[in-house]
Amino acid sequence: MLTRRLFLGGVAAAVFASAAQAQDMPVYFDTDGAAMGGYDAVSYFNGDGPVRGKPQYSVMWKGVEWHFSSAENRDRFESNPRAFAPQFGGYCAYAMAQGELISTDPTLWQVVDGRLYLTHSPEIEEMWSSDRAGFIRKAEEYWPVVLYHQ
Incomplete structure (x- = not known):
């Protein structure tokens, strides 16, 4: 029983520490x-x-x-x-679909279903455009968790 309490206490401490760290991190x-x-x-x-x-x-x-x-x-x-704010914190939408945080070029953009998406480069923009809906679904699985694991 003591081992279980120590384990659960450790898990709770880790969760609260991550939450506190997350609050300080700009999204x-x-x-x-x-x-x-x-x-x-x-x-x-x-x-x-x-x-x-x-x-x-x-x-x-x-x-x-x-x-x-x-x-x-x-x-x-x-x-x-x-x-109005870009999706995925303004990070590259294609990279987010790969579970990565990559900077963006604000001149490379698309509005899809009323949402703004930015990408990193013309080459990435072209790849992202080939399956926007699929990449958006994948990126939504990673966002915002990827922020806290970089």
């Missing part, structure tokens, strides 16, 4: 001090493609600074960030 990939390399996440949904944001129109969300090209886009993001 969204950033470069140059901003999510998505400073690109405006809302701009991908406006029909014009990605537009670089400006620091004066910024907001902190999920431990990362997000830049926007206008106060209007910033306000739209703040009203529903999950509608």
Whole structure:
């Protein structure tokens, strides 16, 4: 009985330690001090493609600074960030389907079923495009667990 209690106590301590560590870890990939390399996440949904944001129109969300090209886009993001933020923390959607965290190029993107996905390179973008639905399903199995095992 004592062995079982020690074992369960150790498991509980490990779980709580992982949870505490996870809370400190930013979920969204950033470069140059901003999510998505400073690109405006809302701009991908406006029909014009990605537009670089400006620091004066910024907001902190999920431990990362997000830049926007206008106060209007910033306000739209703040009203529903999950509608505009890229899937899988802004990490490469194709790599996530392989269980890996890889940086992205914010100019390589696709909106699928109203969700923004970023990829790493033109070659990866082409591979990802060959079976987006399949890769999204695989990536969803790894996300967000992969963050805590890197």
